[in-house]
Amino acid sequence: MSAAHEGTFGEEATVKTLTLGKAINEGLRRSLEHDPKVMLMGEDIGALGGVFRVTDGLQKDFGEDRVVDSPLAESGIVGTAIGLALRGYRTVCEIQFDGFIFPAYDQITTQLAKLHNRSKGRLNLPVVIRVPFGGGIGAVEHHSESPEALFAHTAGLRVVSPSTPQDAYTMIREAIASPDPVLFFEPKARYWDKGEVDLSLGAPVGGAASDGAASGSTVSDDGSAVASSAAGSTLGTARVVRPGTDLTLVTYGPAVHVSLKAAETAAAEGRSVEVIDLRSISPLDTATVTASVRRTGRCVVVHEAPTFLGSGAEVAARVTEECFYSLEAPVLRVGGFHTPYPVAKIEHDYLPSVDRILDAVDRAFTY
Amino acid sequence: MNQQDAPADVDPDLVQLLTPEGVRVSDEAVAPYAARVAHLDAAALRELYHDMVLVRRFDTESTSLQRQGELGLFPQCLGQEAAQVGSGRALAPQDYVFPSYREHGVAFTRGLDLAEILLQFRGVDHGGWDTEKHNFHLYTLVIGSHTLHATGYGMGLQRDGLVGTGDPERDTAVVAYFGDGATSQGDVNEALVFAATTNAPVVFFCQNNQWAISEPTTRQSRVPLFHRGRGFGIPSVRVDGNDVLASYAVMDEALERARSGGGPTFVEAYTYRMGAHTTSDDPTRYRSRSEEEHWRRRDPIDRLAALLRAEGAWDDAWAADVEAEADGLGEHLRTYVRAIEAPPASSMFDHVYASEHGTVSAERAWHAEYEASFDVDAAAQGGAR
Numbered sequence: 001m002s003a004a005h006e007g008t009f010g011e012e013a014t015v016k017t018l019t020l021g022k023a024i025n026e027g028l029r030r031s032l033e034h035d036p037k038v039m040l041m042g043e044d045i046g047a048l049g050g051v052f053r054v055t056d057g058l059q060k061d062f063g064e065d066r067v068v069d070s071p072l073a074e075s076g077i078v079g080t081a082i083g084l085a086l087r088g089y090r091t092v093c094e095i096q097f098d099g100f101i102f103p104a105y106d107q108i109t110t111q112l113a114k115l116h117n118r119s120k121g122r123l124n125l126p127v128v129i130r131v132p133f134g135g136g137i138g139a140v141e142h143h144s145e146s147p148e149a150l151f152a153h154t155a156g157l158r159v160v161s162p163s164t165p166q167d168a169y170t171m172i173r174e175a176i177a178s179p180d181p182v183l184f185f186e187p188k189a190r191y192w193d194k195g196e197v198d199l200s201l202g203a204p205v206g207g208a209a210s211d212g213a214a215s216g217s218t219v220s221d222d223g224s225a226v227a228s229s230a231a232g233s234t235l236g237t238a239r240v241v242r243p244g245t246d247l248t249l250v251t252y253g254p255a256v257h258v259s260l261k262a263a264e265t266a267a268a269e270g271r272s273v274e275v276i277d278l279r280s281i282s283p284l285d286t287a288t289v290t291a292s293v294r295r296t297g298r299c300v301v302v303h304e305a306p307t308f309l310g311s312g313a314e315v316a317a318r319v320t321e322e323c324f325y326s327l328e329a330p331v332l333r334v335g336g337f338h339t340p341y342p343v344a345k346i347e348h349d350y351l352p353s354v355d356r357i358l359d360a361v362d363r364a365f366t367y
Numbered sequence: 368m369n370q371q372d373a374p375a376d377v378d379p380d381l382v383q384l385l386t387p388e389g390v391r392v393s394d395e396a397v398a399p400y401a402a403r404v405a406h407l408d409a410a411a412l413r414e415l416y417h418d419m420v421l422v423r424r425f426d427t428e429s430t431s432l433q434r435q436g437e438l439g440l441f442p443q444c445l446g447q448e449a450a451q452v453g454s455g456r457a458l459a460p461q462d463y464v465f466p467s468y469r470e471h472g473v474a475f476t477r478g479l480d481l482a483e484i485l486l487q488f489r490g491v492d493h494g495g496w497d498t499e500k501h502n503f504h505l506y507t508l509v510i511g512s513h514t515l516h517a518t519g520y521g522m523g524l525q526r527d528g529l530v531g532t533g534d535p536e537r538d539t540a541v542v543a544y545f546g547d548g549a550t551s552q553g554d555v556n557e558a559l560v561f562a563a564t565t566n567a568p569v570v571f572f573c574q575n576n577q578w579a580i581s582e583p584t585t586r587q588s589r590v591p592l593f594h595r596g597r598g599f600g601i602p603s604v605r606v607d608g609n610d611v612l613a614s615y616a617v618m619d620e621a622l623e624r625a626r627s628g629g630g631p632t633f634v635e636a637y638t639y640r641m642g643a644h645t646t647s648d649d650p651t652r653y654r655s656r657s658e659e660e661h662w663r664r665r666d667p668i669d670r671l672a673a674l675l676r677a678e679g680a681w682d683d684a685w686a687a688d689v690e691a692e693a694d695g696l697g698e699h700l701r702t703y704v705r706a707i708e709a710p711p712a713s714s715m716f717d718h719v720y721a722s723e724h725g726t727v728s729a730e731r732a733w734h735a736e737y738e739a740s741f742d743v744d745a746a747a748q749g750g751a752r
Binding site: 065070071073075076078079080081082083084085086087088089103106107110111114115116117118119120121122123124155156158178179180236282283284285286 | 493494499514516522553560561
């Protein structure tokens, strides 16, 4: 295990420009290097490198025993990862697309989430489940969904989603290091976004650095992805990605990108909109959100998932409860509708757009 | 009669070393299995009898405790003692077991204090024992889910270099115990796929006790269950699960294959759930008295007792000692169970996550404050609540 503790602090602080997908690849690579117990398992992740190439080259470098092309069975992937965890392995499972996770839903929610509790803390389940999620790529059914709330509703799971290459790199390393199971939702439409990535960030595998505490977070409001994660633990903490004074946009995953564009447009119209990237749905960093809303007095939550009983409903409830006397308007939500994810030709009418976000912003100012 | 037209006793595929009358089978076809129990002398046979008697006492005592309201529910393994004790006694200490929820007999062979099993049925624990102390995983209540955990565990053993080394102290197998109903579950089928394609050292030990609550095995399969394993390319065998020697021998062979790197085995232990599914069940609604009577004549404990008597290994004083030990177990169970109090309500917030989670911490703090508010009221009323 000594190798597991040598890595991070001895690494050079190299900054590279990477796509979000490549940043995850780099995070997986470093975790595989630093802990021989780390494994990857999924469909087509070996020679092909995954349908999105996120695991490109890893089987070649780490072998078929550590980067495993699994049978085509999602419950089997998660169920065997649980068994491997009981032998001390930290398996990163890849679910090929969001809509394909449901065969594994039982293993995730009734076994993976609960075994630590069932064993009264004797057994740890450090399993990461990577899920490319979200829409906007013109795909067929089951390839564009946002099921994160279904998992966040289950105690025992951590549910996170990065929106930048830096966070993708840092958070995948922290997710692997976490002693708890982590659902890692990757915004597939943003896989090709480029950004600077400081490869020295991220917890060492096997360490306890990523305790994901929601309170006392290290979130800064400087809007810089690199600087804000410099303190180490990003897992479970939100981040102010654009400071503002008039309204708080709370978002995560693929919706961060469109929310930032909306904030830019709003600025041109004279409204200063603060944008918070939650990065984590469970736990929810309520402190960062409420601190912002107490200053701005207005809050709009944006996500691709349906708004009905979605993560935004939880944010709205908590903001209402904790910031009631600061609010100038009710908390509003922008997101998907209570319909099956629509066909590709009309998906942009379903997804949160700059216009729909600005419409909500305008409504928040009518109260 | 049950749906299985051919009585188990005349099934040519059935591995049987003891007839229901307790006579050793000298058929050449089972000679390789007979060789695997040849080393079991009179003392070893008495030990197997002892185990089965104690396991049965555990069943009857636990059922009584449920009837007295001390347990919320209890699933008996009545009638399956031979399948469980025989297979369990073939395990090596380093082997690892993933039980379903009726494997009290296997638990006994792994050295558990059986009283710990009752914690979950008393409603004070979701698990109950230290899995690593006995290499015996917690009971899994969702049917078949644990067969995948067993397979993953086996994949871990392969990576740890604990398979096929030739060192009997080192080579390790993993066993998944499940029932006839579980064979219909997707997870069991996925586990068979994963184990077959990875050659994982897993024994799939299916106790076909003929009933999945009220559903007979014809609701699960149109072929004998052990044929299922063959479809996955896994060596599969049907054994008389009421025959403790055959259960031992078949398991011994399967474990040897797994440990040596020969891959998985599917065992169908053909047995009968003599009791109800659980204390909440009523088998009179779905099965006949005559069927129960048919199986009562195949009682696994009577069968071994007959052999012991026939071979001069029975000793009345020893048998009385076994009964006395069973009485002692009963006393231990009653005392242990009745003394267990409910855990504090705040314990529900323990071990939800291995690392801190803001929501749980906040709710724990709220709950503590809420509870404390009653203490303030109590104090205001002079402490009388």
